[in-house]
Amino acid sequence: MDFVAVSKQRSNITRRLILAAGLTAICFLIFRTSPGFSSFMKFSQHEPGVTHVLVTGGAGFIGAHATLRLLKDSYRVTIVDNLSRGNMGAVKVLQELFPEPGRLQFIYADLGDAVAVNKIFKRNAFDAVMHFAAVAYVGESTQEPLRYYHNITSNTLLLVKAMATHGVKTLIYSSTCATYGEPEKMPITEQTPQAPINPYGKAKKMAEDIILDFSKTSDVAIMILRYFNVIGSDPEGKLGEAPRPELREQGRISGACFDAARGIIPGLKIRGVDYNTPDGTCIRDYIDVTDLIDAHVKALEHAKPSKVGIYNVGTGKGSSVKQFVEACKRATGVDIKIEYLTRRPGDYAEVYSDPSNIRRELNWIARYTLEESLSIAWRWQKAHRNGYN
Secondary structure: OOHHHHHHHHHHHHHHHHHHHHHHHHHHHHHHHHHHHHHHHHOOOOOOEEOEEEOOOOOOHHHHHHHHHHOOOEEEEEHHHHHHOHHHHHHHHHHHHHOOOOEEEEOOOOOOOHHHHHHHHHHHOOOOEEEOOOOOOOHHHHHHHEEEEEEEEHHHHHHHHHHHHHHEEEEEEEEEEHHHOOOOOOOOOOOOOOOOHHHHHHHHHHHHHHHHHHHOOOEEEEEEHHHHEOOOOOOOOOOOOOOOOHHOOOOOOHHHHHHHOOOOOEEEEEEEOOOOOOOOOEEEOEHHHHHHHHHHHHHHHHHOOEEEEEEEEOOOEEEEHHHHHHHHHHHHHOOOOOOEEEOOOOOOOOOEEOOOOHHHHOOOOOOOOOOOOOOOOHHHHHHOOOOOO
C-alpha cells in the first residue's frame, strides 16, 4: 500500500510539473507574440540600418524637439528623463505621433542614479547618445550652485562611465555659450578662451572637460555643440515651450514675453539697462530650436570614431533685449508693458557667435530670423494656453 501511495503521489507531481511547464510555455509564447515584447526586443538588440539614440532630457523643450526630428528621420529613440524640468505632455504627443513598436520608448529615471543608468544601458542596445538633460538657468545657478554641479557635471560623469562600460561609441553633447563667460572680443569662435562667470557655465565646462579627457583614452566619436539663446517651436505646431509655473521667473525671455502678451503676467521685466551696449541692455544670439536640432542631427551624421568636433551654434548676429522685445511685440500684436530692473547676477553684456566653423564642416546654417521664430512660437502659445494640459 505504501508503494502504491508513493507511486500515485509521484504521478500526481509529474502531471503537475508537466501542466506547469505547459502553462509556462503558453504564457511565454503569448508574451513573445505581444506588441510589448516585440517592442522590447527591438530596443534591446542592434538592428542593421537602424540607429538607436538615447536622448537624455527628451521630455524637455529642446530634447523633445530633438526626439521629434530623430523620429521623423527614422531613428529609434529612447528618452530618459526624471521630469524635474521636462513635460510628460510632450512625451505623450510624441508617442501618439509614433506609436509603432520599436520607434520610441520613455524611461523615467534620474541620471544621478548610477544603478538605474547602468540598468538602462544593459537592457538597451544604444548606438549613440544625445545628452540634453540639465538644469539650465543662469540666475538659478548663482543661487543653487551645488545643484548645478551635481546635475550637470556629476550626472555627465555617470553617463560617460556607463557609455564606456557598455561600449556606446557616439556622444553628441549639448553644451552652451556660457562656457565662454564674457569674452573681450566678439564674435565668439571655438578658439575663444573659456572663462565662465556663473555656476551654470562652469558646470558645463567641467562636463566638457570630462568628455574631452575620456576621448583621449577611447575611440569614441564626440561632438560638442555650444549654443546660444534658444527660442521658437516646431513649425508644424506639434511641440512648444511650456515651462512649469514655478520656473517662469527663471525662464527664457521669449516665455516671459508671451506670458505678458497673454496677460498671464502684468508685463515684462527687463533686468539691466546699464550694460556697455548701444541701448544698455544685454545682447544675445537667438537661435531657433528647429535650426538647433538640425545642427545636432548633422553632428550625429558626421560623428567619426576617435574624432572630436566642437561647434558654436548660433546665427552670428546679436540682438539686444530691447530689440527682442520690439520683435515680440510685432509677432504677438500686443503692446507689452515693460518694467526695468537692476542686473541679474551672473549675466554678461554681449554674446554672439561666429558660426563659420559649423557652416564649413557640417554644412549647417541658421534659417529662421528672430521675428519668424517668435511668430511660430506665438502660434503654439495661442493654441495651447495651458501648455500640454
